[in-house]
Each structure stands twice: as C-alpha cells, then as structure tokens.
Amino acid sequence: MKNVIKLITILTLINFTNHISNAAEKIELLKTDWTFKGLFGKFDRGSLQRGYQIYSEVCSSCHSMKYLSYRNLTEKGGPEFTEEQAKAIAASFEVKDGPNADGEMFVRPGKLSDKFVKPYDNVKAAQAANGGAYPPDMSVLIKARSGGANYIYSLLQGYEDPPAEIILDEGVYYNKYIDGNKIKMASPLSDGIVTYSDGTEATVAQMSKDITTFLMWTAEPHLESRHKMGFKAILYLIILTILVYFSMKKIWSRIESKV
Amino acid sequence: MSDHEYTPKSKVGKWFNDRLPILTLANHLTDYPTPKNLNYWWTFGGILTFCLITQIITGLTLAMHYIAHADMAFESVEQIMRDVNYGWLIRYIHANGASMFFLAVYIHIFRSLFYGSYKSPREIIWIIGIIIYLLMMAAAFMGYVLPWGQMSFWGATVITNLFSAIPLVGEGIVAWLWGGYSVDNPTLTRFFTLHYLIPFLILGLVVLHIWALHVPGNNNPVGIDIKKPSKDTVPFHPYIVIKDGFALLMFMIVFAFFVFYAPNILGHADNYIEANPMVTPAHIVPEWYLLPFYAILRSIPDKLLGVLAMLFAIIILALLPWLDTSKIRSAVFRPLYKQFYWILLADVLILGYMGAMPAEGLYLLIARIATSYYFLHFLVILPVLGFKEKTLPVPLSITDPVLGGSPNLAIAKNKESFEK
Numbered sequence: 001m002k003n004v005i006k007l008i009t010i011l012t013l014i015n016f017t018n019h020i021s022n023a024a025e026k027i028e029l030l031k032t033d034w035t036f037k038g039l040f041g042k043f044d045r046g047s048l049q050r051g052y053q054i055y056s057e058v059c060s061s062c063h064s065m066k067y068l069s070y071r072n073l074t075e076k077g078g079p080e081f082t083e084e085q086a087k088a089i090a091a092s093f094e095v096k097d098g099p100n101a102d103g104e105m106f107v108r109p110g111k112l113s114d115k116f117v118k119p120y121d122n123v124k125a126a127q128a129a130n131g132g133a134y135p136p137d138m139s140v141l142i143k144a145r146s147g148g149a150n151y152i153y154s155l156l157q158g159y160e161d162p163p164a165e166i167i168l169d170e171g172v173y174y175n176k177y178i179d180g181n182k183i184k185m186a187s188p189l190s191d192g193i194v195t196y197s198d199g200t201e202a203t204v205a206q207m208s209k210d211i212t213t214f215l216m217w218t219a220e221p222h223l224e225s226r227h228k229m230g231f232k233a234i235l236y237l238i239i240l241t242i243l244v245y246f247s248m249k250k251i252w253s254r255i256e257s258k259v
Numbered sequence: 260m261s262d263h264e265y266t267p268k269s270k271v272g273k274w275f276n277d278r279l280p281i282l283t284l285a286n287h288l289t290d291y292p293t294p295k296n297l298n299y300w301w302t303f304g305g306i307l308t309f310c311l312i313t314q315i316i317t318g319l320t321l322a323m324h325y326i327a328h329a330d331m332a333f334e335s336v337e338q339i340m341r342d343v344n345y346g347w348l349i350r351y352i353h354a355n356g357a358s359m360f361f362l363a364v365y366i367h368i369f370r371s372l373f374y375g376s377y378k379s380p381r382e383i384i385w386i387i388g389i390i391i392y393l394l395m396m397a398a399a400f401m402g403y404v405l406p407w408g409q410m411s412f413w414g415a416t417v418i419t420n421l422f423s424a425i426p427l428v429g430e431g432i433v434a435w436l437w438g439g440y441s442v443d444n445p446t447l448t449r450f451f452t453l454h455y456l457i458p459f460l461i462l463g464l465v466v467l468h469i470w471a472l473h474v475p476g477n478n479n480p481v482g483i484d485i486k487k488p489s490k491d492t493v494p495f496h497p498y499i500v501i502k503d504g505f506a507l508l509m510f511m512i513v514f515a516f517f518v519f520y521a522p523n524i525l526g527h528a529d530n531y532i533e534a535n536p537m538v539t540p541a542h543i544v545p546e547w548y549l550l551p552f553y554a555i556l557r558s559i560p561d562k563l564l565g566v567l568a569m570l571f572a573i574i575i576l577a578l579l580p581w582l583d584t585s586k587i588r589s590a591v592f593r594p595l596y597k598q599f600y601w602i603l604l605a606d607v608l609i610l611g612y613m614g615a616m617p618a619e620g621l622y623l624l625i626a627r628i629a630t631s632y633y634f635l636h637f638l639v640i641l642p643v644l645g646f647k648e649k650t651l652p653v654p655l656s657i658t659d660p661v662l663g664g665s666p667n668l669a670i671a672k673n674k675e676s677f678e679k
Contacts, residue, residue: 039520067334140337146528221341234519237512241512244508252498257296259502
C-alpha cells in the first residue's frame with residue numbers, strides 16, 4: 001500500500017511539472033454546452049441545419065467535404081433535411097458526369113447520390129487560390145485536430161490584432177488558438193454574415209457553435225446511434241455481470257474457499 | 260498430466276473418441292485441477308483469449324471492406340465508418356480492442372512478475388508468452404499503418420528506419436522492407452498481408468502457451484507446488500469458468516465504454532489526416548502501449564545502440580527465469596523483491612510517460628534515469644536479490660496454514676517425511 005502511495009506521488013509530481021512547463025505555451029480553449037457530449041448526447045437538429053447553412057454559404061467556397069453525399073443530409077441522426085430539401089440542395093450544384101454515349105463529358109444538376117461538390121478541382125488549384133495554403137477537407141476535421149470541437153469553436157473566435165512585436169506577412173493572420181499563432185485563413189465569420197431562416201441571431205459565437213456542431217456530425221455521422229447503442233450495451237453488460245456474480249457466489253459456496 | 264482414464268458413455272462417443280480423442284481433451288479441459296486460491300489477476304488469461312478472438316473476427320470483417328492501396332486506404336476506412344452497416348462499430352471495436360488487448364497483456368505480464376510465474380518449471384510457458392507479446396507489437400504496429408493517416412505513415416517511416424542503424428547492410432534492408440525508396444504502396448500492401456497473418460500465428464502460439472501451462476498446472480498466489488487434484492484445487496469447470504466469465508464481463512464494460520463513448524481518446528488526432536509524405540507532423544508518437552520502449556530508444560544518443568537497447572529491453576524478459584535467482588516464487592514471501600517490483604512498475608509507467616513527451620531537457624534526463632533503472636532491475640537487482648534476500652516462511656499447502664513449505668514439491672515432501 002505504501003508503495004502504491006509512493007507511485008501515485010511520483011506520477012502526480014511528473015504531471016505537475018508537465019503542467020508548469022506547458023502552461024506558458026498553451027492557452028485554454030473556449031468551451032460551450034455541446035448537446036452531443038455525454039451518455040445520451042444528441043445533435044441539436046436546428047444547430048446542424050444552421051451549421052450546414054454556414055458551411056454552404058461561407059466555408060464551402062474554399063473547403064471541400066469529400067466524404068459526404070447529399071443523401072447524408074436526410075439521414076437519421078444528421079441535420080435531417082426532408083428529401084425534397086436535400087434534392088433541392090443537390091440540384092443547386094453542377095456536377096460533371098460522363099462520358100455519355102457520344103463519349104462526351106457533360107454537366108448536369110446534382111443528385112442525392114452525388115458527393116459534395118468540391119470548390120477546387122485539385123490540391124494545386126486550391127493552393128494557388130489560397131496563397132499556397134491548402135484549405136483542409138472538412139469531413140473529418142474535428143477528429144483530425146487535438147482539442148476537437150472545442151478547438152474549432154475557439155479557433156473561429158480566436159482572431160485578434162497581433163501583439164506589437166509580431167509582424168505578419170500579407171495573407172497571414174493572427175489567431176491565439178492555433179499553434180504558432182499564425183494562420184492563413186482570414187477570420188471567416190463576422191456578425192450577421194449569414195441570415196438564419198429560423199430567426200436565430202447570427203453572432204460569431206452562435207455561428208461558431210453551429211458550424212462546429214455540423215462538423216462534429218460530418219466527422220461522426222453515427223454518433224447518435226453510437227450513444228444509443230452504447231447505453232443499451234453497457235446496461236445489458238452490467239445486469240449480466242450482476243447475475244453472473246451471484247451465480248459465481250452460489251457455485252463457489254459449494255467449497256470452502258473465497259472468491 | 261495426471262488425468263484419469265476417460266471413457267465416453269455413449270457408443271458413438273466411444274467410437275469417435277477411439278479414433279480422435281477430442282472428448283478426452285474436452286474432459287481434460289473441464290476437469291483440469293486449478294488452484295482454488297487464484298485471485299482476479301489470474302483471470303486475464305481468459306480475457307486475453309477473448310481479446311484475440313475479438314480482434315480476429317472484427318479484423319476479418321474489416322478486411323472485407325478495406326482497400327490496401329496508398330491512394331484508397333484512407334478513403335476506404337472512411338467508407339467503413341460511414342456507409343458500411345455498423346462499420347463504425349466494427350472499426351471502433353478493432354481499434355480500441357488493440358488497446359484493450361495490450362492493457363490485458365500488461366496486467367498478465369506484471370501478474371507473472373509479482374507471483375514469479377515464469378520460474379521453473381514454467382520457463383517455456385513464459386518464453387512462448389514473450390514471443391506472443393513480440394508478435395502482438397508487430398501486429399499492432401502494422402495495423403496502425405493501415406488507415407494510412409499521417410501518424411500511420413510517419414510512424415512506419417520512423418520504425419522501419421531503425422533498421423538503417425545496422426552497419427553496412429542497414430540501408431539495403433530498409434529499402435527491402437519498404438519495397439522501394441520510401442514508405443509507399445508496396446509497404447502498405449505487405450504490412451496488410453503480415454497484419455492479416457500474425458494473429459493466426461499468435462493463435463497457434465496461444466494453443467502452445469496453454470498446452471505448456473497444462474503440464475505443470477497454474478502457479479498460484481502462494482507460489483508453491485500443489486498436489487493435483489487435491490483439496491487445494493478445484494475443477495476448471497464450473498469454478499474457474501464462472502469466475503473468468505465474471506471478470507471478463509467487467510472487462511467488457513470498460514471496453515464498451517471506450518468503444519461507445521471515447522472511441523478516439525486513445526488514438527492520435529493526426530491519424531485522421533490522410534498520409535502526406537511532404538508534411539512531417541510536429542511530434543511523431545507511437546500508440547500508448549509502445550511508449551516505454553520508444554522512451555528507451557530515444558534516451559540513448561547513438562541510433563544503433565538505441566535500437567539494440569530497445570530490443571534488449573524485450574529480450575531481457577525472456578531471460579527472466581534465469582536472471583531471477585530466488586527459489587521463492589511469490590512476492591508475498593519476498594519482502595525486498597516486493598519493494599523492487601513496485602519500483603519497476605513505476606519505472607515502466609514513467610518510461611511510458613516520457614515516451615509521449617518530446618525528447619529534450621528534463622524529460623530526456625528522466626527517461627535516461629528510468630532506462631538505466633530498467634536494466635539495473637533485471638541485470639543487477641534481481642540476480643543479487645536471490646542470494647541476499649531473507650524470505651518469509653512459505654506454507655505447506657494452500658488450505659494448510661502450517662509453515663515450512665517450499666516452492667518445490669519434492670523438497671517439501673522430503674522435509675515433511677524428515678520431520679515425521
């Protein structure tokens with residue numbers, strides 16, 4: 001027992017020194033009340049739909065979403081647009097298809113089965129249009145950044161004027177949450193940049209929350225069914241464990257031994 | 260094995276059993292006399308078998324949907340996560356299953372270290388176990404490469420590059436491993452092939468591991484040889500089966516928590532970025548279960564010596580039955596060894612922590628001290644301790660609290676008859 005205490009002391013000490021050394025560099029991320037966290041976490045449907053609006057009106061001009069199809073927008077556990085709404089969304093995009101019977105490529109309106117249309121044809125084109133920086137694909141972006149949802153939420157609100165000693169090149173912006181504080185994306189959000197159809201006020205904080213919720217869904221489209229199944233699975237396991245515990249006690253009571 | 264002769268009751272059973280004695284084997288497994296004082300640390304053998312089977316079944320399912328190609332691997336994993344029915348569940352079980360597997364194997368190994376389960380006559384069980392552990396590390400490492408994320412790619416680059424430390428032929432070996440001049444498609448396809456093969460090698464070795472175990476029988480917390488069967492033992496079924504089952508269920512609750520509520524917490528965010536040979540991640544870190552060895556590797560300034568130290572850190576475990584000179588198995592009766600056991604455990608945890616930190620400044624210094632201590636424990640402390648330590652008296656049997664026993668049954672018997 002004494003040794004266990006020793007061990008814990010050592011580990012706490014290490015942890016503590018680590019916190020000290022990191023405190024200077026790392027800045028605490030902003031947090032908000034995500035509805036998708038916790039045992040029964042679900043997406044806020046309204047927030048997802050507003051988030052899609054931000055994506056389509058703001059982000060999608062530079063960021064692709066290559067692993068999503070328009071049909072996903074209607075799926076359970078997502079923004080749950082009606083099929084008509086999703087069809088209309090898909091149809092508003094032009095999709096290159098083909099070759100047809102004449103061997104020609106042609107352009108047609110998007111269908112539900114189409115993948116989200118990309119803003120640029122390829123990585124090089126994206127870099128050329130963005131000062132050499134490649135706007136990352138957003139499909140799994142939340143999972144691809146340490147800090148996850150809180151990080152993206154903070155980053156979107158982390159634009160500030162740089163401190164006097166930092167001189168920024170053209171096309172580089174100051175953000176207090178990104179590693180090294182320099183980012184090539186200009187602050188994408190400003191109050192009222194979109195008009196929400198449900199009457200929600202489009203503040204930067206509100207929009208950051210909505211787009212982050214949307215990106216959490218694009219990264220984890222089955223999050224809701226995962227939480228639902230997880231609760232059932234764990235409850236089932238706990239009940240079974242209790243039953244097996246009593247069976248075990250019963251069986252071991254036949255002999256003179258503890259279990 | 261002290262099995263009584265088994266004859267099936269039915270005629271068909273007898274006919275079959277005379278030709279393939281599978282019923283005799285089943286009877287041996289259910290009747291197998293097991294020490295009745297085994298504690299819950301002994302349930303991890305069964306848990307590990309569960310982990311292996313889970314990995315094989317989920318792995319086979321994933322392999323039906325995964326595409327081992329540098330241009331398509333990342334996308335095919337996303338396809339599994341999004342469009343394959345319950346693909347997310349299967350993949351999260353497989354990914355977290357690897358961590359659970361290692362969690363269980365580390366508990367299993369440290370249980371052996373505490374109760375001296377590696378000592379005579381169980382050396383072969385122990386060495387097979389170390390080979391299984393080595394294969395597990397190889398399988399886990401190659402499995403981590405398959406999603407073809409940034410950490411996959413750069414982890415593979417760093418680890419395969421270790422072979423370049425071999426003098427003269429190093430560079431050639433690395434190119435041979437890669438199948439080219441960098442980690443690329445040929446590397447991915449061969450890693451997939453080997454990742455698919457190794458679990459079945461492990462399965463075979465597990466059979467040998469259990470076979471070798473059934474010759475002397477289980478060690479136990481008291482660490483003495485017992486008569487089998489006797490009042491010290493219980494039949495494997497139902498006593499141990501139900502106890503292992505209970506422990507397995509508790510383990511599964513922890514497992515399920517990770518799968519359903521924190522499926523990515525043990526992974527690295529960078530692995531959700533598709534592999535890019537032009538961009539190196541800021542910190543290349545292996546999965547948590549390899550961190551202690553990674554810390555040993557990095558704490559040696561010379562590359563070749565670092566690689567050798569890392570390999571030796573594992574090989575030294577296989578030599579443990581001969582490095583530990585004490586005749587007493589269980590740490591319960593070894594007051595000094597017990598202290599050093601806990602220090603070693605702390606040392607390995609510290610190494611693991613340092614493996615995750617950048618190799619600089621204070622971290623590097625602590626990692627170097629911890630590395631030195633790791634080798635000191637096995638090469639100096641253990642051999643010396645066997646001669647110097649004053650051990651406590653060992654009981655004669657599990658049920659009998661009478662002292663004066665010995666881990667070796669033959670000596671104990673002689674002593675008994677002498678005292679009479």
